[in-house]
Amino acid sequence: MSCEEPTTSPTPENNITVVSSDGKEFLLDLKLTEQSETLARLISNFEYDRTDVKKDPVPLGNITSAQMQKIIEWLQHHRYYPKWEQNDIHYSTSFTFETWVEEYLNIPNNEMFELLNAANYLNIPRLFSTICRIMASRITGKSAEQIRTVLNIKTDVKNDVYTGIPIQEDSSSSEDGMSEISLSPSPPPI
Amino acid sequence: MDAVQVSKPFRILKLPYVALRNIIMHLDQLEVLDFSFISKKCRSIIKSTKFVNFTVKLNMQTARCPFAFVRERKTICEFSTENLKIRNRYMNGGRIALSQYSNEGEGICIECAQIWADYICDIFRADIDTLDLEPNQSVEKMISIAEWLNKRQSSLRCCYFYGTETNSDSLDRFFETADFSIQKLVLQLNQTYKISPLSHKILNVNCLWASSKNWRYPIDWVTVEHILASNCVTLWIEASSFDEGDLNRFIKGWLNGNNPTMEFFHVIVKRLDPDLLFDGIRYEKKDNSLIRNYDCKAVGVQYEFKGGFDIRRSDGRVATLQQETHLQNP
Numbered sequence: 001m002s003c004e005e006p007t008t009s010p011t012p013e014n015n016i017t018v019v020s021s022d023g024k025e026f027l028l029d030l031k032l033t034e035q036s037e038t039l040a041r042l043i044s045n046f047e048y049d050r051t052d053v054k055k056d057p058v059p060l061g062n063i064t065s066a067q068m069q070k071i072i073e074w075l076q077h078h079r080y081y082p083k084w085e086q087n088d089i090h091y092s093t094s095f096t097f098e099t100w101v102e103e104y105l106n107i108p109n110n111e112m113f114e115l116l117n118a119a120n121y122l123n124i125p126r127l128f129s130t131i132c133r134i135m136a137s138r139i140t141g142k143s144a145e146q147i148r149t150v151l152n153i154k155t156d157v158k159n160d161v162y163t164g165i166p167i168q169e170d171s172s173s174s175e176d177g178m179s180e181i182s183l184s185p186s187p188p189p190i
Numbered sequence: 191m192d193a194v195q196v197s198k199p200f201r202i203l204k205l206p207y208v209a210l211r212n213i214i215m216h217l218d219q220l221e222v223l224d225f226s227f228i229s230k231k232c233r234s235i236i237k238s239t240k241f242v243n244f245t246v247k248l249n250m251q252t253a254r255c256p257f258a259f260v261r262e263r264k265t266i267c268e269f270s271t272e273n274l275k276i277r278n279r280y281m282n283g284g285r286i287a288l289s290q291y292s293n294e295g296e297g298i299c300i301e302c303a304q305i306w307a308d309y310i311c312d313i314f315r316a317d318i319d320t321l322d323l324e325p326n327q328s329v330e331k332m333i334s335i336a337e338w339l340n341k342r343q344s345s346l347r348c349c350y351f352y353g354t355e356t357n358s359d360s361l362d363r364f365f366e367t368a369d370f371s372i373q374k375l376v377l378q379l380n381q382t383y384k385i386s387p388l389s390h391k392i393l394n395v396n397c398l399w400a401s402s403k404n405w406r407y408p409i410d411w412v413t414v415e416h417i418l419a420s421n422c423v424t425l426w427i428e429a430s431s432f433d434e435g436d437l438n439r440f441i442k443g444w445l446n447g448n449n450p451t452m453e454f455f456h457v458i459v460k461r462l463d464p465d466l467l468f469d470g471i472r473y474e475k476k477d478n479s480l481i482r483n484y485d486c487k488a489v490g491v492q493y494e495f496k497g498g499f500d501i502r503r504s505d506g507r508v509a510t511l512q513q514e515t516h517l518q519n520p
Contacts, residue, residue: 113204133216140218144224147224154229
């Protein structure tokens with residue numbers, strides 16, 4: 001789906017300023033903020049859509065300027081798209097994406113991770129769902145071992161299910177005692 | 191997208207649960223199964239995920255796919271014996287011998303099916319909804335299946351037995367051992383030899399669909415005594431040996447208060463003499479222009495009564511009888 005419309009520059013009456021965690025200010029068209037449930041609710045609560053209300057900058061402590069720039073790019077592209085409706089029974093297990101989306105999300109894993117968290121924080125359902133689908137597409141068709149390798153998840157199974165031999169615990173595998181993720185590229189024990 | 195250099199892995203387990211759940215919801219059931227094998231934590235994440243409604247079907251027949259996931263009567267995913275075989279190492283410490291999986295002409299062995307079913311039902315937090323069984327299993331196997339189901343769940347929505355060979359002792363022992371309730375029982379027994387009437391417990395169901403495709407060996411393993419003593423809501427019997435006398439007894443039984451919960455009874459029999467059928471029964475013949483419909487959801491049939499014969503019992507309940515003639519099946 002594509003909805004190409006001429007873009008309009010924000011004017012003081014129809015925009016708000018958001019401040020990223022590293023202090024950079026972004027002027028954001030109110031129309032764009034409709035895609036973010038978090039921002040839309042904030043604007044509604046503080047009546048930022050009224051011209052006579054003083055629009056203080058909105059601090060977004062969890063979003064860096066790089067992420068905000070990326071998010072604004074998304075919001076602008078989807079400016080005229082219909083409102084996103086997520087229906088539980090329509091979770092799709094087929095993964096096709098618009099070319100624009102594929103290019104937009106052709107980013108390293110760590111950036112994808114941060115972008116997904118930002119989409120979750122700002123509650124941008126279309127972006128959130130799209131990244132989740134992209135991640136699901138990277139898991140689909142892979143065996144448990146391949147998923148372990150791709151996501152670098154260390155097994156916490158005490159005995160190797162192949163041989164019944166106890167697996168040596170890797171003490172460096174967790175950051176907080178709960179995590180099984182390691183950023184080191186070492187492969188999981190197989 | 192594959193062009194991106196993957197410098198660091200995606201820290202999927204560090205995501206907020208809502209995001210992780212959304213990713214999992216985009217996987218099919220086989221991928222979810224694989225995800226559950228990654229680690230205990232992954233398994234626990236899967237177990238805490240509420241999946242969109244589907245039901246689990248276990249087929250212990252000679253099936254290529256012992257497990258199926260069904261939504262709105264459509265199979266959305268199947269686990270073949272081959273799928274299970276290549277994942278055998280995860281199951282029960284890999285102690286199921288590969289030879290215990292499907293061999294030529296044989297279905298998955300009961301032990302394998304039970305181990306896999308327990309695991310699958312555990313991670314998807316679902317009971318077995320539908321069970322397909324061979325009616326010629328040995329007595330020991332039938333008892334083993336019934337005892338296993340007794341331990342694992344209190345009810346089964348649908349139980350199918352179909353095949354060309356039937357061991358009536360095994361079926362009897364299955365139903366005598368079963369403590370779980372069955373909503374719908376389908377007995378499609380096409381053996382070409384006579385079998386003795388089955389246990390009365392086969393009628394402890396909401397819906398019984400019994401069929402035999404062979405008129406030389408019609409259903410005489412469901413008797414009028416079975417039916418008079420049953421509390422079935424829906425009874426559908428194809429190729430029955432019932433004659434006018436049997437059905438006359440059944441109708442009189444209903445008029446006298448038997449089968450209080452029955453809503454629909456359908457039976458295919460040889461041509462009947464209406465005088466003998468209605469002997470001693472008061473009825474009211476309705477004009478064929480009177481159309482009445484009954485939606486028999488249990489068997490998925492919209493039934494149309496054109497006219498028919500109304501009978502009324504003392505508590506005021508009315509039933510309509512209709513006889514249709516199909517010359518190809520007299």
